[in-house]
């Protein structure tokens with residue numbers, strides 16, 4: 001019988017064929033798929049959703065947040081082009097699944113989650129699974145982690161309206177940032193490379209639907225109209 005994880009990886013491969021232009025090939029890097037095969041996705045979702053853990057869709061994880069769709073995890077990890085010696089910063093830990101996939105590929109992963117309960121839960125899950133190269137920080141990811149910079153790779157898994165400048169500043173020369181950018185209803189994943197001279201080059205890839213990156217300099221939501229009584 002085909003295991004659920006094999007079905008998930010097959011779905012990812014099928015989906016990759018329609019993203020040839022963005023990936024530069026018609027499949028996901030086998031290193032990324034091997035990393036995803038090693039991470040038990042069902043342990044990152046709430047118990048009542050475990051039966052759906054390997055479907056190619058996002059799932060709720062509580063606090064109005066989600067675990068990303070497996071294809072999107074594969075696609076963004078592929079674009080990030082992580083090498084074994086890399087230090088990686090992730091913004092938007094959520095349940096910690098993407099961080100675990102990065103932890104399989106990189107030397108060190110630092111990840112920031114703004115919701116305290118999610119940060120605690122992710123820390124516990126990653127610790128129980130034996131990941132000693134992943135550190136979960138709690139806070140607003142817009143600022144990155146200036147004390148720990150520079151990073152070879154930065155991955156953002158919630159969408160800001162604009163690319164937060166500290167994240168570009170904290171990229172090492174030769175570094176890469178992968179980030180969904182846009183409003184609630186229209187976002188695209190961007191790939192931003194910093195060359196050895198510190199100049200940045202940017203390309204736009206596929207449309208996506210991430211939860212918003214909260215905080216930072218985002219304009220506050222408009223006040224509701226005052227009702228005069």
Ligand code: SAH
Pocket residue numbers: 065066067068091092093094095096097098099112113114115118139140141142157158211212213214215216
């Ligand atoms: N990487 C996750 C996806 C999580 S969804 C995965 O592996 O499935 C995005 C997460 O970003 C949510 O948990 C949300 O709370 C968090 N988030 C939103 N704004 C943030 C901010 N300013 N700083 C850090 N985390 C933020």
